[in-house]
Amino acid sequence: MSTGRFTPETTRLDDAARAGWLYYVAGNTQDEIARKLGVSRQSAQRLVAMAVSERLVKVRLDHPIGRCMDLAATLCDRFPLTTCEVVPSDPGAPELLTGIAIAAAALLEKTLRAPEPRIIAMGTGRALRATVEQLSRMECPQHKIVSLLGNVMSDGSATPYNAVIPMADRVGARHYPVPLPVLARDAEELRALHAQEPVRNSLALCAEADLTMVGVGQMDMSAPVLVDGFLRPAEMAELRAAGAAGEITSWVFDDRGHVIDCAHNRRVASAPLPRAADRPVIAVAVGESKIKAIRAALTGHLVNGLITNELTAERLIALP
């Protein structure tokens, strides 16, 4: 395009946006778009695809699917929740994260659009990672994004499902990766780590976060903490014997949602869970295997909000 000579990057995205609008809003065919934009059909198709992949087009379903609304209402009723969102399940792939990721991203964006500075605290995990991938690019340097837990594994490598760094990148906010391991070697080392100035800063930010978003981990042999190597099978077995039902930012809790007093939790370097907080603390989780963990977290008021899907919600309600 002729206008390309000024800001190739911007212009390309602009054209993608134009193509996306013509396609999704005006209902043009890609051929028409190609003609209107003066490019080949293939380019038009690329532009439309780019508008989607760059998350320029947001599809929202403006119909409360009766089922989902009922489930959300029931969950709010049964557990101490202030917000609850249930998205439809894909019957073929009920553990698909896309749906809850979109819902969670919409929630994050609502906070991020605020002109006043906000603090958003994030956990880690696949669900949050998927959430971040659904965020639009935006420019909000006024906000701070802080990690609830360290991103260093015991062997010194970075954790795989860190969400804070890509999130800060996408939305142009400042971020505070905590220079901490997930687990300290012992209580002694933990004290030393927490005494560091940057760590104390981060923890202080977490404590006053306007929005906290976390994943929920189950405590069985398919647990993320196990798969990702934070725990050895023997430790897992030990924790389960001690009544462990789930974990949030590595804090292991029992089936009533009480953080267990045990050796493991004494080594957890993560920010303390803001129990029964007045500000939103949202769990983002789906899956058959996580149901007990989610229920425990809700019961114990470790979170006050939940984003999940239809199937998981059904199972949560079906529990005795």
Next chain:
Amino acid sequence: MSTGRFTPETTRLDDAARAGWLYYVAGNTQDEIARKLGVSRQSAQRLVAMAVSERLVKVRLDHPIGRCMDLAATLCDRFPLTTCEVVPSDPGAPELLTGIAIAAAALLEKTLRAPEPRIIAMGTGRALRATVEQLSRMECPQHKIVSLLGNVMSDGSATPYNAVIPMADRVGARHYPVPLPVLARDAEELRALHAQEPVRNSLALCAEADLTMVGVGQMDMSAPVLVDGFLRPAEMAELRAAGAAGEITSWVFDDRGHVIDCAHNRRVASAPLPRAADRPVIAVAVGESKIKAIRAALTGHLVNGLITNELTAERLIALP
């Protein structure tokens, strides 16, 4: 079913919403949806279509261009326009010409790239001058560029915002500068001028132009015609008293877009305006002060295309 009461309507809409969700959010194909919902593919397609037609799926474009496209669509809807382009305003300099100049230049280049000979008729003014400056250099001797109005001021000097000569220079096309003043001394002189062979040629070319591009002048004390000395303040006052709302290539029209029958217009030497033409006649204009003039030109179908910016488009739509 989700609810105890049996409401076929609701259920059907719910299914539509579900199908829409699976299609647009989860990215299923209609075949998969059909399988998952246990209906035929055709029914799935009907459900998806219903989700759209019932406005259950809302598509939003998360990009500044989205708003511009919306505004353009509204303008096309409200006025008899076949093409309309709205470019983002620079919030700091909402009257900046660069944006619309780039858009207008892109439009010109699309025509200029045609291998068949084309005739492009150009008006004058700052906007068109800025447009020409955005044109890439190219070599298209097959086209003809003709001026809609003379480039000689009453004192014999050339008009400052001529666009045809630099345009022809940039794109390597033949051009037809009209050896005419902007205003004849009187109707008598006008007849004599228009009787000249080269003038008649030019006017004939204007009449069959494939693309006509003009600026729009307001009729107030900041008007270009006044600033550039084509009109004296007294004449301007007179015209305004006669209901003048704007001018295009010196033809002064009222707020319904009718060229006023007055002494001034009887002296105008410019090519006649191709009212309600079948070929594109594009106005290129921005600015708070031009809004009434633009609206009049659109209403009266003096042009069938508009290139403007976001702020001006908003104001045009906000007018009663």
Next chain:
DNA sequence: ATGCCCAATGGGCATTTGCTTAGTCAGTGG
């Protein structure tokens, strides 16, 4: 019971879309 009406259904077909291959062209750097 019979026939009719109408909405919903699914088959079939033309169009649209996503993607691949091959070729072109401008800019880049050795």
Next chain:
DNA sequence: CCACTGACTAAGCAAATGCCCATTGGGCAT
């Protein structure tokens, strides 16, 4: 100077989609 890169276009194909139309079957009046 030329090979290389990257991005584009053209052509074409298989899958996905949109839509027409004949069919079905339930509800309703006769």
